[in-house]
Amino acid sequence: MELTNKIAVVTGAGSGIGRASSLKLAQNGATVVLVDYNKETGEETLKLIKEQGGEGIFFQADVSKSEDVQNYVNKALEVYGQIDIFFNNAGVIQRFAPFTTVEESEFDRIMDINVKGVFLGLKYVLKVMEEQGSGSIINTASTAGIRPEHSVAVYSASKHAVIGLTKGAALEYANKGIRINALCPGGVQTALTAGVADQFAEGGYIPEEISTMRIGRYAEPNELAEMVAFLASDKASYMTGSVVLVDGGLTL
């Protein structure tokens, strides 16, 4: 299998795209270090991986906290000695709201997890990969990182920032054997999108315009995981700094 002997660290591994990608990476032979702040769901993912004959560990961490990030990186090194693949994926959606009603605390929460979390992951994993002279990193951005969704300007800004971090890091590491790409899902059937419907039902606020999924349905998390496994592998050897849309035509 093409990822045999590779060690992959995945954040947000307890649910959705992170869980599906962890399973896919393990199916392709990688050993996975699962990171999530939800211990229960993270451990469930590990159980699913072991049931399919895969290898790995779970490590509880909040990606927005520097110490936690250093701890998950150190844990991966302590147990497996290397990090070949890093799926820097954990993220949260903002509450849909008219721009001027967005609280400063909501801005900080979104930026802390979606931007600082991705930055810290890059900062500490890149140090490891630089020493190794190899590695593949996939940061989860969004179609909202290319153009906004209505009533979630802060989330959109956070995902634009993920693309900026991806391109900036890719430029610095292109000649050091490390590839860094951004994955842009459109609408994926996960806890994140399910939560949006609940939010509309509870809060009563529905934005004037919500994008339709042009392809006629949401993506299954596994349809994103296929791309993650490809970008992680040597098959994507000439891809770095790319912003890869897997959006069913949403941005057309």
Ligand SMILES: NC(=O)c1ccc[n+]([C@@H]2O[C@H](COP(=O)([O-])OP(=O)(O)OC[C@H]3O[C@@H](n4cnc5c(N)ncnc54)[C@H](O)[C@@H]3O)[C@@H](O)[C@H]2O)c1
């Ligand atoms: N679902 C979509 O339609 C969609 C579209 C575009 C982009 N995305 C992005 O994809 C990524 C994954 O989303 P998903 O849909 O799989 O969501 P999800 O809610 O199903 O999974 C996200 C996981 O990240 C974990 N997490 C959240 N904050 C964390 C933190 N601070 N530290 C550690 N773990 C944390 C959660 O516990 C959860 O297990 C996110 O970055 C999201 O913004 C999702």
